Amino acid sequence: MSQDQVDYESLKSGGFMRQRQHNQFAFRLRIVGGYVEADQLRALAKAAEEFGDGHIHLTTRQGIEIPFIHLDDVESVREDMAEAGLRKGTCGPRIRGIIACQGNTVCPRGLVNPQDLARKIDEKYFAAGVPHKFKISIAGCSASCAKPQENDFGIMGGVEPKWLKEECTGCGLCQEICRMDAIIVEDGVVTFDREKCDLCGDCISSCPTDAWVINKTGYTLLIGGKVGRFPQLAVKFVELVDESQLFEILDKTIQFFKENATKSERIGDTVNRIGLETFRKAVL
Ligand code: SF4
Ligand code: SF4
Ligand code: SF4
Structure with a gap:
């Protein structure tokens, strides 16, 4: 196939991103939340060795790309990846990988x-x-x-934390733990500033008497x-x-x-x- 006949747009929509090197493409995969099975990693490694230059690129957004795939090998890579349960990624004006x-x-x-x-x-x-x-x-x-x-x-x-007065000993630990300064403990009484709270849950996991519980x-x-x-x-x-x-x-x-x-x-x-x-x- 001559370069004039190469349909770059359809290759791109199929996950094959054009490289600066002549007739070389990086295959972008659809990875969700950085989750990849070990078998899939083996299939990726095999494809990178067989069709690429032996390396895999991990993107800044938990994505995976196999670079240096020659135009002639596009179909083989597509088939091997599909067999491993790996789907093509996306680019352009679209909802990207999560x-x-x-x-x-x-x-x-x-x-x-x-x-x-x-x-x-x-x-x-x-x-x-x-x-x-x-x-x-x-x-x-x-x-x-x-x-x-x-x-x-x-x-x-x-x-969202909720304070249970009857469980509290007034130890003051939650005030120390809270990085948002949303808790003040004075004379055994806890004051909670909901506006400052960023809902981290640290008070709940740290209170020694379970006086902070999950409200929502x-x-x-x-x-x-x-x-x-x-x-x-x-x-x-x-x-x-x-x-x-x-x-x-x-x-x-x-x-x-x-x-x-x-x-x-x-x-x-x-x-x-x-x-x-x-x-x-x-x-x-
Ligand atoms: S850490 Fe628990 S027991 Fe201690 S002051 Fe806070 S709510 Fe009360
Ligand atoms: S949930 Fe986090 S930010 Fe909110 S009061 Fe508890 S420790 Fe502070
Ligand atoms: S600390 Fe929170 S944001 Fe960070 S990995 Fe754990 S759950 Fe995720």
Whole structure:
């Protein structure tokens, strides 16, 4: 096939990204929350050795790419990856691969299961067309290891604590533990400032007498984060929604983006231009 006949657009939509080297492509995979089975890793390694130059690239968003695949080997790679249960990734103005930490499946601080949520969001929205790239990240708690603040739509697990006076000995430990200065213990009485609390749950896991308990578990949602040439952090716009509310809000957010974005505008720019309150009213 001559270079003139190469359909780069259809290769790109099939996950094969054009490299600067003639007729060489990097195959981008659809990885959800950084989860890959050991057998799949073996298949990836085999494909990289057989069709690439023997290395794999781990992207900044938990993605995997096999570079240096020759045009003639595209079909073979596609078939081998499909056999290993690995699907093609995406790029361009679409909902991108979902990133997520391991949350309560592994991490002692995890308050929710970001891996499970990432799979559900991926199944529903992956590669859906939107005005500009749209990135989603899920962190299992407010420690934010998955950097939801750097994504167009950030999700953080959270718990609202509740103090049980009758269980409290007034030891003061929770005041020391709370990094948000949301707890004051004076003369054996605890004062809780809900406005300052970031729903991390540390008081609940640390109290020696279980005087802090979970009042509610849910997700905090953030909008408008991005990096690149004009970076900005996402801002929190709602707290402690449940899973079905989250999906409803995400649907409405995507709709808002489609209806309001101008050309080449990330949703953070759209919200900056139109106003956070207008966005909130549209999606909540
Ligand atoms: S964000 Fe929280 S749950 Fe996720 S890895 Fe970090 S500390 Fe653990
Ligand atoms: S750590 Fe527990 S027992 Fe100690 S002051 Fe706080 S709520 Fe009371
Ligand atoms: S949940 Fe975290 S931020 Fe909120 S009061 Fe407890 S320790 Fe402080």
